[in-house]
Amino acid sequence: MPSKPILISGGGISSLLLAQSLRGSGIPFKIFERDSSFVFRAQGYRLRLSSEGLDAIESVLDSATWEKFWDKCSKTGGAGFEKLNAITAEPYEEENKNKPAEKLLSRDGRVVGIARGDMRTVFADGCEEYIEWNRKVTGYELTDDGVRAIFADGTKSEEGSLLVGGEGIYSHVARQVSDGKIKTFDTGAVGIHGQAPSPAFKELGEGVFSIKDKKTGIWAITNVRPGDKDDPNAMMGWTMGGPPGSIPVPNNDYTIIGKRAADIAQEATKDWHPRFKPLFERMDVPEAAFWKITCSSPSGVPQWQNQSRVTVIGDAVHSMTPAGGIGANTAVRDSALLGKLLKEAGGWAPGVTEAYEKEMRVYGSEAVNISYTLGTDGFGINIDEATSKLV
Known part of the structure; x- marks a missing residue:
């Protein structure tokens, strides 16, 4: 029987890089994007890439796609x-x-x-046919041996082996899987x-x-x-x-x-x-x-009860200020790490999301703290986790 696809909520850079990793590993996937096309949300700014970010991207892309990506970089x-x-x-x-x-x-x-738009275009190369547009994910339901995404119109996706929430700071998947512990201020x-x-x-x-x-x-x-x-x-x-x-x-x-x-x-x-x-x-x-x-909680990525069929990547789990240019680099590290673990397991397997979250929580927490510390000085911000407004 063909394996159930990995379901990915959101079509941002972390989701698309994960899709590239799965495509290279021969693991089936589906992407659900709330917009009608990439053009709808074309505005954006240039992303500064760290050595860690570049290493993560290069580890995922095949040589031809990497060269295309590198040529687009200044x-x-x-x-x-x-x-x-x-x-x-x-x-x-x-x-x-x-x-x-x-x-x-x-x-x-x-x-x-x-x-950002150039990065998104390169990461989408070869993945377009697996994107379902106008699909806003508002939650999920677990099945006996899988998971289904639930959309804003009340319909549900086909059954997948894993759901990855990569739909940014307003992620419903992040809130549900963490029981509200993941907070963005x-x-x-x-x-x-x-x-x-x-x-x-x-x-x-x-x-x-x-x-x-x-x-x-x-x-x-x-x-x-x-x-x-x-x-x-x-x-x-x-x-x-x-x-x-x-x-x-x-x-x-x-x-x-x-x-x-x-x-x-x-x-x-x-x-x-x-x-x-x-x-x-x-x-x-x-x-x-x-x-x-x-910005996410300055204290770091919180602990939550691991759900083996659902996890989160990118801004959905660790949103950051622009200070230090850390956010996008941390997001692509998520994609590379989760993709690597799925490849090694041949697809979803028990323990994959737990191993990913354990490692991500360390570097993600460090990145959020640096970004917030720089932001308090550069942007005059201050987050009190007990009283500050949530997004």
């Missing part, structure tokens, strides 16, 4: 952020030297990054993603830059890539954020995109130095998008 020189005052354009030193240092270099003495801090043509970045030069307005606390991070900085048709991105209350969110609507988001970004940076203002004045307005900064 490789920027420089040992770390050049931290600049948004008003004066002068360099500034970190106020608190006790904060963990951000590790930027990952391979060949370079900072490696990739657009709304830090109150917000941000905006945007991009502009490369000439807008010419005054910065090549490198990774952190720009901060100390009066308002608003900051921006950008990576000026050597391959694109001299191409007038290339687009490069920036990510803006600020502590709670610093960036207005009309009607508390975090889904704002386009002109309304662009107008707010331009208003927030109207007094910034002429070296930086072109990033915002010349932005591609339709691509501007708001985002909410969230």
Whole structure:
């Protein structure tokens, strides 16, 4: 009898990389994605990849897909952020030297990054036919020897051998399997993603830059890539954020995109130095998008009663602030680890999810703590696990 498929909830980067691992191992799978296509949620920012993240990705992808992925990555020189005052354009030193240092270099003495959309496209290669669109998973039910996903419309999936919740911070699978122990907090801090043509970045030069307005606390991070900085048709991105209350969110609507988001970004940076203002004045307005900064429990990934037929990966189990660029790298480590354990077992087997969760809980907890510690300084956030608002 053919084996039951691994069911994957969500079509983000951790889910798709896990699918690549299963595809390479010959293990059947199905992906359930709430959106109607990848285009629906195309906005995003460039992800900085650590050596651990790159190693995890390379361990999963076949050589041809890895080369395609590596070609999409930018490789920027420089040992770390050049931290600049948004008003004066002068360099500034970190106020608190006790904060963990951000590790930027990952391979060949370079900072490696990739657009989230490009990563998703590469990871989806060869997996498209196994994706079911407009399928929002709201829970699951266990059967005698398997599991079924339950969808928002009340229907159920075919029976699978394992359900993997990879649908991000609002994961219903995570809440159910952990009996509510997995918690994601709304830090109150917000941000905006945007991009502009490369000439807008010419005054910065090549490198990774952190720009901060100390009066308002608003900051921006950008990576000026050597391959694109001299191409007038290339687009490069920036990510803006600020502590709670610093960036207005009309009607508390975090889904704002386009002109309304662009107008707010331009208003927030109207007094910034002429070296930086072109990033915002010349932005591609339709691509501007708001985002909410969230974080899992700073105390780490919680313990819950293991369920051998259900587990969770990525932001569903350990959401992080953008500080340190750790979140995506930890998510792909989840995919590589779970995929490796499933390959070794020839598919689902008793003990696989327990072994995965035991190892993930260690590096995941460490990553969340570093991200939160950096975020308290950089973003002015503070989480009280007893009283802070949950997402």
